[in-house]
Amino acid sequence: MSAKHVTISGATGLVGSALVARLRERGDRVTVLSRSASSARQRLGDDVEVHEWDPSSDAPPVEALRGRDALVNLAGAPVFRRWTDAAKEELRRSRIATTEHLVSALAALPDPERPRTLVSGSASGIYGDRGEARLDEGSMVATGQGDFLADLAGDWEAAAEGARGLGVRVVALRTGLVLAATGGALAVMAKPFRLGLGGWLGNGRQLVPWIHLDDEVGLLLAALDHDELDGPLNASAPHPVTNKAFSKAVGRALRRPVLAPAPAPVLRLALGEQAQLVLDSCGMVPARAEALGYRFAHPEIDGALQDLLR
Numbered sequence: 001m002s003a004k005h006v007t008i009s010g011a012t013g014l015v016g017s018a019l020v021a022r023l024r025e026r027g028d029r030v031t032v033l034s035r036s037a038s039s040a041r042q043r044l045g046d047d048v049e050v051h052e053w054d055p056s057s058d059a060p061p062v063e064a065l066r067g068r069d070a071l072v073n074l075a076g077a078p079v080f081r082r083w084t085d086a087a088k089e090e091l092r093r094s095r096i097a098t099t100e101h102l103v104s105a106l107a108a109l110p111d112p113e114r115p116r117t118l119v120s121g122s123a124s125g126i127y128g129d130r131g132e133a134r135l136d137e138g139s140m141v142a143t144g145q146g147d148f149l150a151d152l153a154g155d156w157e158a159a160a161e162g163a164r165g166l167g168v169r170v171v172a173l174r175t176g177l178v179l180a181a182t183g184g185a186l187a188v189m190a191k192p193f194r195l196g197l198g199g200w201l202g203n204g205r206q207l208v209p210w211i212h213l214d215d216e217v218g219l220l221l222a223a224l225d226h227d228e229l230d231g232p233l234n235a236s237a238p239h240p241v242t243n244k245a246f247s248k249a250v251g252r253a254l255r256r257p258v259l260a261p262a263p264a265p266v267l268r269l270a271l272g273e274q275a276q277l278v279l280d281s282c283g284m285v286p287a288r289a290e291a292l293g294y295r296f297a298h299p300e301i302d303g304a305l306q307d308l309l310r
């Protein structure tokens with residue numbers, strides 16, 4: 001396969017920085033769009049081409065996209081925080097308006113100079129709270145029913161779909177809970193377990209659509225490399241587990257007891273509406289990745305957590 005030149009927004013984040021490293025390892029070229037050129041260079045290295053861009057104001061400079069093979073759009077304000085009205089507005093603007101601005105920049109380029117592929121972020125939250133159902137890319141989504149996360153992901157995908165009319169292949173990466181050794185939700189979730197105070201959340205029966213960071217990046221690369229992938233792509237391990245099983249696996253990986261469950265009403269009181277993030281059940285499965293023959297490096301929760309937690 002010939003080397004690619006890929007532009008990435010949100011490249012300084014947990015997923016983006018791991019993607020940049022893997023693309024460079026395999027000899028691809030990377031251009032980064034970041035709100036801060038200096039912090040992007042600090043995080044990613046001085047030799048990365050960086051274009052500073054304020055996604056809240058306008059479209060990015062077309063020079064950051066001209067002649068590139070693909071655009072990967074991972075920008076978005078962090079979801080794990082209190083969902084005040086202002087925070088919700090920022091969660092939406094930082095994904096939806098940002099993606100609309102990226103699509104306008106694609107539209108501003110003449111056809112031969114336009115990236116042919118857009119891989120854009122989305123989230124498992126698009127499926128809503130679905131009990132024990134197994135949810136593949138053909139399953140109904142929960143948009144338009146007053147579910148904040150479902151609408152956030154749905155509108156984010158719709159903004160990316162705007163590029164399709166420009167002849168661009170659009171893949172929406174419906175990401176579950178990304179597990180990494182440093183950063184992301186696992187570091188926070190593991191803290192009470194390290195103190196011997198860990199437990200499952202609510203009744204523990206809700207399904208968690210988790211994915212190891214290596215596979216999240218592996219699926220991003222698959223989306224870039226396989227022209228036959230088009231539309232939604234579920235990014236989660238083939239075996240979603242209940243929150244109780246997940247918590248027990250964290251306890252095993254850290255060799256700590258799993259003691260006190262946190263009841264749902266207490267979580268709702270403490271966290272407010274964003275308790276949805278840990279209480280909703282989403283049995284998302286990666287049907288398209290498996291049909292493509294993608295081999296997960298970490299298909300099972302015990303192996304993934306033992307790799308990540310020390």
Ligand SMILES: NC(=O)c1ccc[n+]([C@@H]2O[C@H](COP(=O)([O-])OP(=O)(O)OC[C@H]3O[C@@H](n4cnc5c(N)ncnc54)[C@H](OP(=O)(O)O)[C@@H]3O)[C@@H](O)[C@H]2O)c1
Pocket residue numbers: 009010011012013014015016033034035036040055074075076077078079090094098121122123124175176177178179184185
């Ligand atoms: N990690 C997960 O478990 C998970 C699960 C589902 C979906 N996702 C989605 O996948 C994408 C990548 O995830 P991640 O964990 O790598 O995210 P992350 O670590 O929070 O990084 C996201 C990047 O977005 C940019 N950003 C932050 N706040 C912003 C704002 N207010 N406006 C515009 N851009 C902003 C930042 O890049 P610059 O400062 O360089 O501009 C940041 O590095 C995110 O959009 C996230 O919603 C992640």
